[in-house]
Amino acid sequence: MPVKKDPSGRRSVEAEVEVPGSPEQVWDAIATGPGISSWFVPSQVEEGVGGTVKAQFGIGDSVSKITEWNPPHKFVATSQDLGENAAAVATEWIVEARDGGTCVVRVVHSWFADTDQWDKDFEGHEHGWREFFRILRFYLTHFRGQHGSLLQVIPMLPEPKDTAWAALMGAIGLPLSPKVGQRIASSKGAPSFSGIVEHVGESAYPESLFVRLDEPAPGLAHLFAMAMGGSVFLIVRLYLFGEKPAATVAREEPAWKAHLASLAETVKDGKMQK
Structure with missing residues (x-):
């Protein structure tokens, strides 16, 4: 552009x-x-x-x-x-x-x-x-004609971006290199998340993932990492539809915030902690 x-x-x-x-x-x-x-x-x-x-x-x-x-x-x-x-x-x-x-x-x-x-x-x-x-x-x-609700959580980690992205995927329990068409789901203890991979990040921007959701509701998830000012913003956006999407967001959002609140503990000095 x-x-x-x-x-x-x-x-x-x-x-x-x-x-x-x-x-x-x-x-x-x-x-x-x-x-x-x-x-x-x-x-x-x-x-x-x-x-x-x-x-x-x-x-x-x-x-x-x-x-x-x-x-x-x-x-x-x-x-x-x-x-x-x-x-x-x-x-x-x-x-x-x-x-x-x-x-x-x-x-x-x-x-x-x-x-x-x-x-x-x-x-x-x-x-x-x-x-x-x-x-x-x-x-x-x-979902044309429907109005959904957005669940958005944005934890922040230090650079490098690829390490921060790996920490996010690990925290949710998602594969680091998923394939288009692959069904993926969150691991035990993580918030409800499952669906089919629609798109993965291109070579210039690999830290990006689109998933067509069936849980916690029909919709689309967009997860990506954005480096800015020495930090990495890990954006988790779930566009939810179905019956009473606002109520679904109200129910699920606290679990996402709580689960990702300790994400920074998994990374120290730019490296994953064991």
């Missing part, structure tokens, strides 16, 4: 994905709080121009103001995610209908700058959007 530079000083990056569903169904998924929360992160949306979008990533919130609202085709929201003294970032969400009952969803980030200071950060968004778009496609394929 290379940065495009205009003579005016405008810079932009974009990503897109083709997903099943009508424009109205896709709009519900990308432009309403319950819809966004079902595949992205917990979010609240005050719909319409002048409203706000608040996305809770677990390691910080992003708040933006809606400047354009044209359902079910496009909305634009502007934020100060680069900092109060930096350029504002406009994010466009565009939905284009295609033949065969699908739509293309396009996200465009744009900002004005006369330096390359933030270019690498935005170029790095490509991997993040690729991961989230995979979840969006899964959601619209299997």
